Amino acid sequence: MDETIRNIAVYALPVLFAITLHEAAHAYVARYFGDNTAYAAGRMTLNPLVHIDLFGTIIIPLVLYLTTGFVFGYAKPVPIEFGRLRNPKRDMAWVALAGPGANFIMALGWLILGILLVALNVDEAFPHKVAQAGIIANLLMFAFNLLPIPPLDGGRVLTSLLPNRLAYKYARIEPYGFYIVLALLFFNLLSFWVMPVMQLGRILIQLFASPFSLLLT
Helix, strand or coil: HHHHHHHHHHHHHHHHHHHHHHHHHHHHHHHHHHCCCHHHHHCCCCCCHHHHHHHHHHHHHHHHHHHCCCCCCCCCCCCCCCHCCCCCCHHHHHHHHHHHHHHHHHHHHHHHHHHHHHHHHCCCHHHHHHHHHHHHHHHHHHHHHCCCCCCHHHHHHHHCCCHHHHHHHHCHHHHHHHHHHHHHHHHHCCCHHHHHHHHHHHHHHHHHHHHHHHHHC
């Protein structure tokens, strides 16, 4: 039980930041491309309380962690009217990519923080663990949300890239997307997508962080 509490303490702040900035990024980019729906609803904010869903952000991840060791959850969806975007089909991809993009940047930030902690000879283990948790949590959100199944961000991107006729047909699976993801999770197939994408993300952030590492060592 003590270890569980310690792990929750380590992951709490990184996960909170990961969810908040992911959702706020969607809202910001949607407004940039012409849709003020999320902004009007107060979702273009860094206040985590606005984005947290009691069931999806707290209860489900906690129960899954305590029973299976795997963490899966979601925040309140950001309200976006794609028809209000200046170029709905094209701009949909940018709005969708904003969330995973924010997670990628945060993973890079946590990695740089970890490098700084080593360079400053910080001996306390807790901040190092938090930095590692920040990398893992954000790369996991980055990879999971890029899964090309609507309504996940990857599904939106794929819909945007497909020709109109195929995009319309593909978008029709959106009501079943959540159940498809649950089935992939149940049959342990989700990892075949998530793990390679996480590894690719890790390679990229290490590449981008290498100048800081060289400068500080």
